[in-house]
Each structure stands twice: as structure tokens, then as C-alpha cells.
Amino acid sequence: MFQNYSQPLEFTNLTSWLDAALRENLPEFWAVFIELVLVGVVLLAAYAVLAMILIYVERKITAFFQARIGPNRVGKYGIFQTVADVLKILIKEIIHVNKVDKFLFYAAPFFMIVASVLTFGAIPFGKSLHAVDFNIGVFYVTAVSSLGIIGVLLAGWSSNNKYSMIGAMRSGAQFVSYELSAGFALMTMVVLSGTMQFSEMIESQAYCWNIFNGHISSLVAFVIYLISGHAETNRGPFDLPEAESELTAGYHTEYSGLQFGFFYLAEYLNMFIIASIAATVFLGGWMPLQISGWDGFNQLMWYIPSYIWFFGKVGFLIFLSLWVRWSFPRLRIDQLLNLEWKYLLPINLVNILVMVILVLTGLTLTDLF
């Protein structure tokens, strides 16, 4: 249906041209192999570059929230600040700590980063810019993202440091609890779209984003997902695993150099991943804002390429998360667990039921109009 609109700036032409060229000149196996390697390299590069951009953006926005200027020395407006930081972290010494369990100590950061990269691969960045598109997309994302917490627990324990240990335990309790809510909120939307595959989910939101389509229920699920996603990434009012005043830096106190960099990178990218999953599931992913029947308007919207739409939505959600981060005071651990188990989880369970009723009785927006 929307293939009819002209889409001058999409990557589709480039990727299909590359594919055709490779297949023409090479045997099947090598063409696929080269494509896989290319996709991997592009994903990793995007991962690193996005982290750098996110760190800069976060520092700048934080500064504005706190009425400061923020980084402004390296380059105009300090745009090369993170490049300098990354270079510094790359050439920093990795400090070896005595009396730690060496294997677990060095393995822990990899758990974090691997979980984060695996999830990163499943994000649809734009039309045809989608690496892992399983039938069970949403479930895949919740499954592999839960691996990260093992890294946190192992890091905390193997550091042989009480602060790290307490930080890791807090983080573990927090992640295990809030994962439940995030999963249920996503399941609510799976009920609405009737599929777990990200690509199909986006297609089904062509004319009506899920957040409008399921009105009340969607809105509740959206808010719950943002809260629990925020808590899962150990940020904002939920950053008590690394509460500076009590625990120095929580589970990554003993890490230095690139290993600390891994934790840092994973934290920022997890924020991005949560925002992009929310954008995909609730706000239509890379799908432009379209209104059924208004062809001229739709065409105008399609002139903006899909990846701009995607990053726009994700950027909005990230801004929202930063806003929350600098607006609310930190929760205590009992308040945190109360919020999850006594409020979010029951609301969520009722919400799923409401969504099922909405879908079955045909009260969603697309059914009504």
C-alpha cells in the first residue's frame, strides 16, 4: 500500500544494489558470508557511534536542566568532548585487582556488552534497516536483554568489595522485578497487534500507531513500559545500585579503562534500546505519521526518510527519560520494590485483561472507525 509513495532518501536502493552486485559476482555462500560480516560491522560501528552521540547529548541536556553550560572546550559547543573521552578510555591502563576471581572479573563486562549488542541487533532502524527479524521479535528482546544482569551480579561479587556487592545485589533485585513489568507491558501490545514480529508490528501501525489504537490500555502500558525500562537501565530516580554517596559507583567500582567503558557503553545503549523498543512497539517505529485517505499528506510525510522518523521518536523518548532522571529524587530500595510489586504489577495484569477485552469486543480505534 505505501510502496506507492515516492521515497527518495531510503536506504532500500543502496542495500538491494549491494546485494545484487554481491550475488552476481560471487558464489551464494560467500555473498551471504560477506553480507553477514558487513551487517555485523555496521551494527558494531553504529553501536559505538550512537553511544558517543548519546553521551554528548546527555551531558549537554543535563547541563541545561541544571542551568550549566556543559562541555564546551573541545570543538565548537564541545562536540568533540566524547571523542576525546573515548580516546582517553581506550588508552587507559586496565588495573589488575589483587584477590579477585580473575576469570569472573574479566568475563563480567562481556556479559553486559553482549546482551546489549544482541538486543541492539533486533531494532528496526528504518525501512529495510533491520538485522534480526525473528518471528518472536519481542520475546527475543526480553530474553537476551535479561543476560546483562548476570554480568552485573558477577562483577559485583568478583570485585571482592562490599560496595560492589551491595550495588550488584540491589541492581539484581531491581532488574529481576522490573523486567516482569516491562515484559507484561510489551505483551499487552502483542495482544493488540496480534504478532511478536517487529516488522509485522510496524506494518500494522501504518495508519494508526498502537498507542492511539489501544487508547486507554495502550497509554497505561506505555507509561508502565517507560517506568520499568527506566528502572531496568539503572537510571534516573532508580539509580540506587550506583548511588554515589553510599556506594561509590556500585558494581563497577573496581573496574577501570576499557572494562569500565563496557559498563558505561552498555548503560547508555540500554537507554537507547529501551527507547527504541518503546518507539517501535508503541509509536510505530520507522513508520511515518499517516492518515488513511489523505494521500497528499502521506506523500509529504514519506519524503522524510524512515530512519529520521525512527531517530526522531527515539530522541523524544530519550529526552523524556532524561527529564525524569533530573526531576525526581532517588527512591529507597523498599519504595522501589513496593512500586513494582504492589502497584505496577497488579495494574499491568488488569491492563492485559482490559486489552484482551478491547480487542475481542472490537473497541480499538481501527475497529471503531
Add this chain to the structure above:
Amino acid sequence: MAQQIIFYILAVIISVFSIMAVTSKRLIRSATYLLFVLLGTAGLYLLLGYHYLFAVQVAVYAGGIMVLYIFAILLTQKPGEKITPEPLRQRVLAIVLSLVGIVFCGYIIFSNITKVYTLVTQSELNTKHIGMTLMGTEKFQYLLPFEVISILLLACIVGAIMIARKRS
């Protein structure tokens, strides 16, 4: 070809880490090696193209059960210290018992492998089909076993509460 290479890599990972999980003298390291075994198994499911089981394996075993194991181990007295080996008599008994287990499982797998092989579909199983099979009451559908297992879980929860509650 590529599939076979990946299979052998996974098989080596699984077998090496299973042995390390059993022979390691530190509890927490055993748990970590076991995690690698479970992830390797998940890799095998991915190789079969059974994405749903892959995700279940990762979410339930690696993300759920292993996190709980590690949590529980961290709460024990000294998780990082080396465990003193058991006396010889017990070790011999353990070896004999595990050999019996291997023979028993091996026999079942060996005599059923031809039947199972025909059940593997080449195309991707979709989630709807799995859901229908799990929740249906017709032939080859699994509502009753599903519910029986939930009763088992309920019993576990009640038992856990019984053990954990304060006795006044």
C-alpha cells in the same frame, strides 16, 4: 557445511563447560560454567531454527534460573572458597550413579532418535501454532500437562512460603 562447523563449535563448548561445571571447586564458578552450557544449548536450538525454544531457553534458564542460582549462591557463607573434596566412598558411589544415569538416558535417546528426527520441521514454527498446541485440548495438544505442571509450581511456592515464614 557452515551449520556443521557451528554445531561442532557448540558441541565442544557444551561438553567442555559441562565437565568444568562439575569439576570446578568453587561454587560460583560452577554456576557460571553451567550458564555457558545452557547458552550453548540455546545456540543448538537456534541452529535448528526453533527460535521460540531458543528465546525460552535464554529467558528462563539463562536469564531467570541462573540469576536466582547466582543470587542464592551469593547469599551462602563463602561462595568463592574452594570446597573440600568428598570422601572416596562417596565419590565412587557418585560415579556409579552417574554412569547408570548416562546408560539410562543414552538408551532412551538412542532408541527414539529416529522417531524424533522425522518430527523436526525445516520451516520456522510460528508462535501461534505453539500457543494453540500448548493451550488446546485435542489430540497432540498439551493443556492437561501444562496445568499439571502449574500445580507442581504452586506446590513449590506454597512450600517455599512454609519454609520462609516466621514462626511466631
